[in-house]
Each structure stands twice: as C-alpha cells, then as structure tokens.
Amino acid sequence: MAKPTMSDVATRAGVDVSTVSRALNPKTAGMLRTETVERVVGAARALGYRPNALARGLRTQRSHTVGMLIPDLTNPFFPPIVRGVEDALETADYTLIVANTDNDPRREERSLQTLIARQVDGLLIATSHVDGDEEEPFDLSLPVVLVNRRSGRAHPSIVPDDSQGVALVVEHLLGLGHRHVGHIAGPADTSTGRTRATAFSEQATKAGVFDPRCVQTAPLFAVEEGRQACDELLERCPELTAIFAANDLLAVGCLRAVRARGLRVPDDISLVGFNDMPLVDLLDPPLTTVRVPQYDMGFQAGQLLLARLATPAVSAAPAAVELPGSLIVRRSTAAPA
Amino acid sequence: MAKPTMSDVATRAGVDVSTVSRALNPKTAGMLRTETVERVVGAARALGYRPNALARGLRTQRSHTVGMLIPDLTNPFFPPIVRGVEDALETADYTLIVANTDNDPRREERSLQTLIARQVDGLLIATSHVDGDEEEPFDLSLPVVLVNRRSGRAHPSIVPDDSQGVALVVEHLLGLGHRHVGHIAGPADTSTGRTRATAFSEQATKAGVFDPRCVQTAPLFAVEEGRQACDELLERCPELTAIFAANDLLAVGCLRAVRARGLRVPDDISLVGFNDMPLVDLLDPPLTTVRVPQYDMGFQAGQLLLARLATPAVSAAPAAVELPGSLIVRRSTAAPA
DNA sequence: CTGAAAGCGCTTACAG
DNA sequence: CTGAAAGCGCTTACAG
Numbered sequence: 078m079a080k081p082t083m084s085d086v087a088t089r090a091g092v093d094v095s096t097v098s099r100a101l102n103p104k105t106a107g108m109l110r111t112e113t114v115e116r117v118v119g120a121a122r123a124l125g126y127r128p129n130a131l132a133r134g135l136r137t138q139r140s141h142t143v144g145m146l147i148p149d150l151t152n153p154f155f156p157p158i159v160r161g162v163e164d165a166l167e168t169a170d171y172t173l174i175v176a177n178t179d180n181d182p183r184r185e186e187r188s189l190q191t192l193i194a195r196q197v198d199g200l201l202i203a204t205s206h207v208d209g210d211e212e213e214p215f216d217l218s219l220p221v222v223l224v225n226r227r228s229g230r231a232h233p234s235i236v237p238d239d240s241q242g243v244a245l246v247v248e249h250l251l252g253l254g255h256r257h258v259g260h261i262a263g264p265a266d267t268s269t270g271r272t273r274a275t276a277f278s279e280q281a282t283k284a285g286v287f288d289p290r291c292v293q294t295a296p297l298f299a300v301e302e303g304r305q306a307c308d309e310l311l312e313r314c315p316e317l318t319a320i321f322a323a324n325d326l327l328a329v330g331c332l333r334a335v336r337a338r339g340l341r342v343p344d345d346i347s348l349v350g351f352n353d354m355p356l357v358d359l360l361d362p363p364l365t366t367v368r369v370p371q372y373d374m375g376f377q378a379g380q381l382l383l384a385r386l387a388t389p390a391v392s393a394a395p396a397a398v399e400l401p402g403s404l405i406v407r408r409s410t411a412a413p414a
Numbered sequence: 415m416a417k418p419t420m421s422d423v424a425t426r427a428g429v430d431v432s433t434v435s436r437a438l439n440p441k442t443a444g445m446l447r448t449e450t451v452e453r454v455v456g457a458a459r460a461l462g463y464r465p466n467a468l469a470r471g472l473r474t475q476r477s478h479t480v481g482m483l484i485p486d487l488t489n490p491f492f493p494p495i496v497r498g499v500e501d502a503l504e505t506a507d508y509t510l511i512v513a514n515t516d517n518d519p520r521r522e523e524r525s526l527q528t529l530i531a532r533q534v535d536g537l538l539i540a541t542s543h544v545d546g547d548e549e550e551p552f553d554l555s556l557p558v559v560l561v562n563r564r565s566g567r568a569h570p571s572i573v574p575d576d577s578q579g580v581a582l583v584v585e586h587l588l589g590l591g592h593r594h595v596g597h598i599a600g601p602a603d604t605s606t607g608r609t610r611a612t613a614f615s616e617q618a619t620k621a622g623v624f625d626p627r628c629v630q631t632a633p634l635f636a637v638e639e640g641r642q643a644c645d646e647l648l649e650r651c652p653e654l655t656a657i658f659a660a661n662d663l664l665a666v667g668c669l670r671a672v673r674a675r676g677l678r679v680p681d682d683i684s685l686v687g688f689n690d691m692p693l694v695d696l697l698d699p700p701l702t703t704v705r706v707p708q709y710d711m712g713f714q715a716g717q718l719l720l721a722r723l724a725t726p727a728v729s730a731a732p733a734a735v736e737l738p739g740s741l742i743v744r745r746s747t748a749a750p751a
Numbered sequence: 752c753t754g755a756a757a758g759c760g761c762t763t764a765c766a767g
Numbered sequence: 768c769t770g771a772a773a774g775c776g777c778t779t780a781c782a783g
Contacts, residue, residue, distance in 0.1 A: 361698025469776035
C-alpha cells in the first residue's frame, strides 16, 4: 500500500474512520474504550499510518505552520535567530517556513503571498526594511511578531536593546581615553541602523565627543559597503582614533579600509562592531563587539507567537521586548596613541 | 470578509467554482471565453482572493513542498547550500521546509515524520550521519537527493569532489617543501570525514609523506573537537610541519591548539582547512583552504530534485555529481622552517 | 465553453 | 462509547 490513510486503518481495525480519528488524537482518545484505542493504534502501527497534515489543516483551519521572513540566510546574523525560533516552535509541534527576501520589496511581497497561500497561522518578520511611511503591509489579520525590527505599528517585537549596547561601546571607548570617535552607521531605511546611529549621537554628544561630520552611513549592512563608508570617513575625519561600526560586517569592511591606508588596528584606530558574529573572535585582531542574544531573540519571538496563536483574544498591548547585549572586549580596541 | 474562497469569487463573478478554478489556472484558462476569464480574474482581484495551497495540495496529491534535513543551520557551511536549494526551487514555485537534526538520529527520525506528515513531494538530505550499516531509512518512495553526502544506496547525490580537493592540498603542501604532514580527520561516521581521510592517506602515501600515526580523528566537526584532536596530534607527532584539517572549524580549533603550545602559524606549522567558510579569510592568519561550491551544490541539488519530481519515470541511474573545489591559498601556509 | 458532482483525508457536531 | 454525515477549499473527469 502506497500511503495508508485513516480509512485504511479504520478498515483494518474494523471501526469507522471517525473512531480512528478519535483514537489517534490524545485529546479525544479518552472518549473511547481502551480496547478500541489499542486496536486502532495497533492497526495504524501495522500499516505504518502517518497522518496527513494537509488534510487536517484544511479541516481544522489551522496549518500548524508559521512563516518567517528574513533578508538572507547567508548573513551569519540570522541562522541563530532562526534556530531559536524553530526550537521554540518545535515544543508546540509547529513547522517553520522561512523565506529570504534580500530586502527586496518585490521578493518580500511574493514570499508573503506564498506563505499566505500555504495558510501559515502566524508570521515572524525579521526583514530590516522599514515601512513606517507606506501603508502597513502586514495588516493581514494574522498574528505577527517582529524580530530584530522595531514595531512601527501594532505588532509586538523582540529586539536587541541597541541603546544599551551602544552605551556599553561609548563607555568603553571613553574609558580608554578616546576623544575622537566616528561612526559607520547602518542603512537609514533600517530600524537597527537608525536606532544605533541615534543612540550613538545622543550618547557621544552627552559625553562631549560627538562630531556630526564624523558619521558615515553605509547603504547596506555588508563588508564592501563598510569598507567604502569607512574610507570616506577616514578621509573626512583624519583625527579619529576610534570607530564604532553599526555591525560586525561593517566593522570588517572598516578594518580593510583602515589597513588600506596603512593604519593599524588598534594601534592607530580602535574598532568596535556589533552583533558578535561567529568567527569575529578569530579575526586579526579579534574584534571588540557587542554580543546580541540572537538565539534568545529567536526563541522568545517563537514563544511570543505561539502565545498569540494559543490565545485568540490578543488583548495584550503589543510589547517591544528589548534584550540586553553585552560588550565583548577583544583586541581591536586600545587606548589612543 | 475574512478570507475569500473560490466560491466567494464564483458568486461574485456569477459562475461555478469549477469555472473559477479553470480561469485562475493558466493551464486551463484557455478553455474558457476570454470574457469569462476576465470577469473571474476581476472578481478575484476585487475580493483579494488567495488560493489555498493546502486544499489544492490535498486534491492534487502534490503539496508543491520539499523537505530538507540538515544538521544545523548555525553551522556556516549550510546556509549557502540552503540558499541555493531555495533559489532553485523557487523557479518552479516549490516551497522548502528545512529541519535541523543536530545529527541526532532521534531528531532526524522526528523531522522526517514531520515532513512526511506535511506531504512533502521530495526530500533533500544533507545530514552527515552515515547509515550504511543500518537498514536504509529513506526508502520512502519519495524522490530523494543527497547533498554533501555520498549515496550509500539508490539516491543521486551532489557532493564536493573531496578527492580532487585533497589533491590540491597535498600538492600545495608538498610544493612548499613539507615532508611531515598530519591530518585532523572528520568524524568517522561521516562520509565527508571518511572520504577526505582516505584521499589524504592515499595521496600522502603515494607522495611518500604518509605516517599513519599522524592522523587524529575528531569526533565532531567543531572547533573544540579540532583543538583537542590537534593537541593530541602535536603531542604524538612533534615533527609535523604541516597539518591538513578536514574542515575549517577543525582548522580553527587546530590553530588554537598550535598557539597554546607556543607555536606559530605558519612559521612553525602550516595549516590548511576545507570549505572556505565565511570570514576565514579574515582570520589571523587568513586560512588557506579548499573552497567548496556550496551555493552551487544546493542549487544543483534543487534542480535535480525538481527534475525527478517532474519525471515520475525515474529511470536515470542515480548519479553522484562531484563538484570540483578550488584551493584558496592564504597566509596560514608557508615553506617549513 | 461551462456546470454539477465527486472526492482528496481528515475532524466534529449530531445521533443513538 | 461509536457511527454516519457534513464539510474544509480545491480540481477534474463527465456531461451537455
């Protein structure tokens, strides 16, 4: 037999398919005689019966599936988050479908349509695209949880506490004696980029070390963009002794730009990243950075979504949970010469 | 209206739902009058109708979904492969569901059951667990393609050409003048680990530089395991001037072990990895390694699976496609002192 | 060219 | 405690 169905099991056990359904569902097995349940379970096992989740989903109007939108799996920042989400969902037997959007609105829209067609019960959004101005594109009467992205509207979100992380960085650099600190900001259409840039300017201003000229925005969170931005920054602000990059990829690019100018890290320029990506501890020099609890973010986001899925009465005000980071001091920072 | 169905569209367009189905399917729209098609399409758009993939899948017995088993998304080796698979599947509107198994047979079995329950049309297996001895666990009348894992049985596979990659390494090291080359082998229950170890011993033997004592097997493809294995290797074979690690993670661990002994790379020990993981070009020193075409492997695996899905007549003998790697020479290798 | 009917594999009121 | 029926949203022979 190719794929035994419930009715095959029913035939073999000599009962109705509704009885099979009840026997195989822990929630309803109680209404049956133990003997019946045993007979059905035995028949199911003998046939190698596997429930059809599609059929069940169609009938119950719940696919037990959740969709997740991320920019790019290939960006090392995301895998730990996705893993956290999966591990959280697994506890409730939900399946995750992740879609890469490359932060392309067209792809994002397509992915969203695909997920909706697949009847996902909820959505996790980790794309960094900011859509505050446009009409809210995710008003699809589906529970949504934002990850690593601030809520413009009515969705709860799990984000790193960027402001706290930036404070750690500024404090560290000031403590080392730096007075000229530049910033490679992340893309302006990115909540993460903006939040970190804002936090930096506020805190650096408060500390009296802020020079608005010494901030350069990278158009993408990527190595090459970081290199270019940093190159321009160094050109414009040769007095800098320290640079805070809005993420590790940018910092790596910055490292290259610094070297290309014949300068050394940390001797001439101290460098700080953000995220603590895998392997940045093995760079030359090992990168000082802010560790973001990626896995935890994913796990908590998954749990939050599960909670919303369980309680249709979504009365709770959409919260923005901020998870604190920690400064990992390595050898890319030192006192200024 | 919460979620318009085909019958809502039918009502609005004043036709039967079967007509809606035909009008919305490019393959069958031709049998309808253009005017009818237009009316239906208009109604569908007006209502914001989205087809229900679950219902369609139940009816057509094709979920248009593919499952993929990988050990751990958090291992940087896999994201590019997964991305390649997704990009290939996307061209045919297939959705990918990936499951992490941590190489735990129990998890693997659970994931497999989940995927089957979700009615995946095919399966990509990238878990490294070797199951040659056990009964073939993937004999599930489903098209299967193996990725980065050699076929023990009847499934086609896309793998890196390890033997060719190892040849590149041995040649490079010999060319530099090394005569004492050790090997940190990958887990023995891993086809990748075994293949590379075998290739190394054969080729090193042929070159007259093989010492069977100077091979240490790591129980896991991980940094810490690499460190330990390398430490034992160095203890046993102090004469080594070069070490080939079966993958980059192991090489990174090896780097640590070498340093812990007060030795330098490449001055005292040359080190070569395998895979060219992201960021290993930024290590200290940048790692010489073999680049494996991960994305391409994924993409080709996806295409192969698609082909098998399209042609039920799976007559073609299961092929093992070997994709060649390339040696990326960086600064972790040098002539022996 | 289009409609009516059956059915994919389940679950769940409704009876008894 | 269990069966029979209806229906989830589609597709697809079968008629006409």
